[in-house]
Amino acid sequence: MPELPEVETLARGLQARVAGRRIVSVTLRKTDFMDDPVAIERELPGRTIKRVERFGKFILLQLTSVEEIREQDATESQRHRGKQAKRKSVVEHEGDEGALRLRNEELASDAQGADSSANREHARALLVHLGMTGNLAPHFAEQPLAKHTHATFVLDDGRELRYIDPRRFGRMAYLSGETLAAELLRFGADPLLVTAEEFAERIHGSKARIKSLLLDQSVLRGVGNIYADESLWKAKIHPGKQGALLKREETDTLLAALQKILRKAIEMRGSSISDFVDAEGIAGDYQQRHKVYGRDGRKCFRCGAKIRWMVVAGRSSHYCPVCQRAPRGMTGRGKKTKRAGRVWTSKR
Numbered sequence: 223m224p225e226l227p228e229v230e231t232l233a234r235g236l237q238a239r240v241a242g243r244r245i246v247s248v249t250l251r252k253t254d255f256m257d258d259p260v261a262i263e264r265e266l267p268g269r270t271i272k273r274v275e276r277f278g279k280f281i282l283l284q285l286t287s288v289e290e291i292r293e294q295d296a297t298e299s300q301r302h303r304g305k306q307a308k309r310k311s312v313v314e315h316e317g318d319e320g321a322l323r324l325r326n327e328e329l330a331s332d333a334q335g336a337d338s339s340a341n342r343e344h345a346r347a348l349l350v351h352l353g354m355t356g357n358l359a360p361h362f363a364e365q366p367l368a369k370h371t372h373a374t375f376v377l378d379d380g381r382e383l384r385y386i387d388p389r390r391f392g393r394m395a396y397l398s399g400e401t402l403a404a405e406l407l408r409f410g411a412d413p414l415l416v417t418a419e420e421f422a423e424r425i426h427g428s429k430a431r432i433k434s435l436l437l438d439q440s441v442l443r444g445v446g447n448i449y450a451d452e453s454l455w456k457a458k459i460h461p462g463k464q465g466a467l468l469k470r471e472e473t474d475t476l477l478a479a480l481q482k483i484l485r486k487a488i489e490m491r492g493s494s495i496s497d498f499v500d501a502e503g504i505a506g507d508y509q510q511r512h513k514v515y516g517r518d519g520r521k522c523f524r525c526g527a528k529i530r531w532m533v534v535a536g537r538s539s540h541y542c543p544v545c546q547r548a549p550r551g552m553t554g555r556g557k558k559t560k561r562a563g564r565v566w567t568s569k570r
């Protein structure tokens with residue numbers, strides 16, 4: 223399943239290739255993964271894609287409102303120029319990371335700012351969750367329609383933004399105003415932006431196992447199975463340890479490991495497992511850097527012990543039994559399974 227680095231890669235590609243384009247028409251095919259297909263068909267034509275960004279594991283296509291279309295030439299463009307100038311200076315000084323921080327700040331203020339009630343009213347977006355196998359990318363109109371193309375958005379330059387998804391485990395929703403704000407507020411902190419204090423608070427406050435906390439989108443938004451396992455291995459923390467039992471040094475080490483891994487993975491355009499490709503159809507390379515994920519039975523790069531897997535909170539978790547010491551009471555018990563793993567369930 224695409225996680226933060228893959229979705230960030232795809233969102234950056236879409237921002238570069240379709241932002242500023244107007245949607246001319248919409249054709250939907252299978253719609254069982256859409257919140258309200260009629261709203262998508264009715265609301266999208268005529269709107270411009272203002273910006274494409276990642277929010278957790280979602281791709282957010284920010285769209286213009288009717289009011290904005292009218293006001294665009296007047297006060298809006300002035301404000302926009304100010305924002306653009308600020309963005310340019312941040313990008314020059316802080317690079318992509320700064321741009322990400324700024325985008326998320328703007329998004330947060332659009333979603334919850336007290337003085338942005340007008341913004342909030344006018345905010346509208348298409349939310350796309352890729353599920354297991356989804357892809358959203360621009361195509362030339364003459365390119366034949368791939369199998370499993372479930373949505374086509376014709377753009378004003380003749381290209382088509384197509385959503386292709388063989389398994390349809392994703393989600394697509396058109397949301398606006400308060401509904402959009404409420405949807406975004408359901409999610410926890412962005413792991414690339416959260417402070418060490420906030421991260422420690424979110425982890426310490428729960429008896430759930432650390433692996434399931436990392437996967438819980440209301441705690442942190444964007445982390446999935448691969449990057450949870452990789453960061454726990456790097457931080458030498460057992461996936462079955464309770465969040466509440468982690469020391470402050472451990473949460474600090476874990477956050478640093480997670481951020482380092484996510485940044486490196488973004489740089490390498492994500493991990494290509496189950497056919498992930500970016501907006502240009504190019505696969506990511508980070509799967510070559512995996513230290514534990516999918517390596518059960520092979521040697522730990524750090525100590526040489528055999529990597530094992532176990533099920534924590536319903537998800538398979540890869541770990542090194544030597545580097546990542548099991549918490550008390552977790553060794554030697556648990557239900558044995560056919561493969562080398564053991565099954566544990568969380569009490570959460």
Ligand SMILES: [Zn+2]
Pocket residue numbers: 522523524525526527542543544545546
């Ligand atoms: Zn090891």
